[in-house]
Amino acid sequence: MTRNGCGTKGMEGVSDRSPDGLAAPAPCGAGADWPRSRRLFEQALQVMPGGVNSPVRAFQHVGGAPFFVARAQGAYLYDEDGHRYIDYVCSWGPLILGHAHPVVVEAVREAAGRGTSYGAPTAAEVELAELVRRAFPSMEMVRMVNSGTEATMSALRLARAATGRPRFIKFSGNYHGHADSFLVQAGSGATTLGVPDSPGVPAAVAADTLVAPYNDLDAVETLFRQQGDQIAAVIVEPVAANMGVVPPQEGFLAGLRRLTSQYGALLIFDEVITGFRVAFGGAQELYKIRPDLTTLGKIVGGGLPVGAYGGRRDLMAKVAPSGPVYQAGTLAGNPLAMAAGLATLRILAEQKDTIYTELSRRTARLVAGLERAARAAGVPVQLPQVGSLFGIFFSRQPVRDYQGALASSGEAYRRFFWRMLASGCYFAPSPFEAAFVSAAHGDAEIQTTLDAARDAFQAAAEAL
Numbered sequence: 001m002t003r004n005g006c007g008t009k010g011m012e013g014v015s016d017r018s019p020d021g022l023a024a025p026a027p028c029g030a031g032a033d034w035p036r037s038r039r040l041f042e043q044a045l046q047v048m049p050g051g052v053n054s055p056v057r058a059f060q061h062v063g064g065a066p067f068f069v070a071r072a073q074g075a076y077l078y079d080e081d082g083h084r085y086i087d088y089v090c091s092w093g094p095l096i097l098g099h100a101h102p103v104v105v106e107a108v109r110e111a112a113g114r115g116t117s118y119g120a121p122t123a124a125e126v127e128l129a130e131l132v133r134r135a136f137p138s139m140e141m142v143r144m145v146n147s148g149t150e151a152t153m154s155a156l157r158l159a160r161a162a163t164g165r166p167r168f169i170k171f172s173g174n175y176h177g178h179a180d181s182f183l184v185q186a187g188s189g190a191t192t193l194g195v196p197d198s199p200g201v202p203a204a205v206a207a208d209t210l211v212a213p214y215n216d217l218d219a220v221e222t223l224f225r226q227q228g229d230q231i232a233a234v235i236v237e238p239v240a241a242n243m244g245v246v247p248p249q250e251g252f253l254a255g256l257r258r259l260t261s262q263y264g265a266l267l268i269f270d271e272v273i274t275g276f277r278v279a280f281g282g283a284q285e286l287y288k289i290r291p292d293l294t295t296l297g298k299i300v301g302g303g304l305p306v307g308a309y310g311g312r313r314d315l316m317a318k319v320a321p322s323g324p325v326y327q328a329g330t331l332a333g334n335p336l337a338m339a340a341g342l343a344t345l346r347i348l349a350e351q352k353d354t355i356y357t358e359l360s361r362r363t364a365r366l367v368a369g370l371e372r373a374a375r376a377a378g379v380p381v382q383l384p385q386v387g388s389l390f391g392i393f394f395s396r397q398p399v400r401d402y403q404g405a406l407a408s409s410g411e412a413y414r415r416f417f418w419r420m421l422a423s424g425c426y427f428a429p430s431p432f433e434a435a436f437v438s439a440a441h442g443d444a445e446i447q448t449t450l451d452a453a454r455d456a457f458q459a460a461a462e463a464l
């Protein structure tokens with residue numbers, strides 16, 4: 001069944017699968033070894049834009065076609081052609097406990113038996129909100145939504161309403177979902193595809209989005225000095241994880257807290273990735289900063305579609321129906337989604353004193369091993385890590401902002417990616433994404449990954 005456990009497959013998959021110069025480019029990517037995935041992708045291209053429901057899944061950046069997933073368990077993904085991969089994408093962040101965790105699966109099964117949606121309040125929503133508040137004391141009140149995108153757009157609306165100001169500051173390379181206002185120098189898929197400014201976003205809307213380089217406090221201060229009375233909020237990924245991983249430099253987040261307070265603007269931490277990831281209480285716990293509003297997604301839904309926003313009670317009281325700021329959702333607080341989120345957060349809450357240390361330890365071991373393998377291959381690489389989140393930049397210099405991320409070698413990453421995939425290790429199909437380690441990634445999986453990385457860095461070296 002599993003023909004290419006990590007490191008066992010050797011090179012045969014590469015020549016078919018990879019368009020990395022070792023073989024002719026395969027426009028539909030999957031070769032003889034991936035017949036079902038190739039057929040499915042051809043079908044998908046007829047009925048879905050780019051064959052996918054979210055851009056980065058299309059493998060466009062690495063010049064190939066995606067494998068189609070049949071199932072997943074623990075640290076592993078299994079594709080339609082029977083290959084097995086150690087998964088460092090983990091559904092782009094939600095699966096901190098790994099795939100199909102038995103407790104989470106059972107919770108969803110049970111909830112489904114009681115009905116899939118009511119459109120009326122449930123106990124689970126209250127319990128999840130209480131758990132969120134326990135983890136994030138700054139989130140005195142919480143509203144559940146269906147995605148990170150909904151969370152950020154709603155938080156921004158609230159910030160504008162609360163301050164009576166139209167503009168806000170975001171950072172280049174930070175991704176806050178696909179709402180119009182945020183699609184200005186966004187990271188993630190927008191970076192990957194080279195469309196930081198999407199057609200369809202009205203110029204008038206984009207004009208209210210002010211952009212500063214990440215980690216550049218002076219640029220933020222200048223914007224405030226010039227138009228402070230127009231700025232409702234600063235929204236930031238407290239650890240940037242949609243342009244690869246770029247940690248905040250010493251004093252950056254504290255500086256944002258100081259400037260927003262000084263100019264009467266709100267500080268919004270977009271913790272859709274970092275929430276329950278870099279610490280149980282997210283980046284705000286790790287760096288000891290109290291934002292006014294916080295947005296969550298990914299882990300909070302335990303693998304089902306959930307987002308949340310929350311913050312100061314006086315601000316959240318302005319949200320309908322207790323206040324005039326309108327925001328609603330037919331499936332918000334959905335019982336299956338609440339069940340998956342609750343099961344996940346309960347486990348994290350119970351184990352928070354050990355699980356985050358252990359995840360960090362394993363990730364550090366992986367990162368140190370990757371660094372050694374890269375050095376042995378003579379490849380300059382940056383491997384920023386925060387907890388179980390890390391990135392891989394083929395760059396001589398440490399990366400501190402979007403420009404630095406874009407200056408890293410995409411071609412080296414592409415080669416690394418395909419060689420790892422052929423060896424059964426799935427990293428994000430773009431250098432502008434993060435790698436995620438889950439509780440299901442044991443020392444054995446990490447060792448297998450490191451064994452595969454030696455070859456992959458050799459392949460990357462050919463691009464430099």
Ligand SMILES: *Cc1c(COP(=O)(O)O)cnc(C)c1O
Pocket residue numbers: 146147148149150152175176177178237242270271272273297298307
């Ligand atoms: C993923 C992500 C979003 C968007 O969440 P979706 O659920 O994909 O809409 C927003 N902000 C950050 C920081 C993210 O990583």
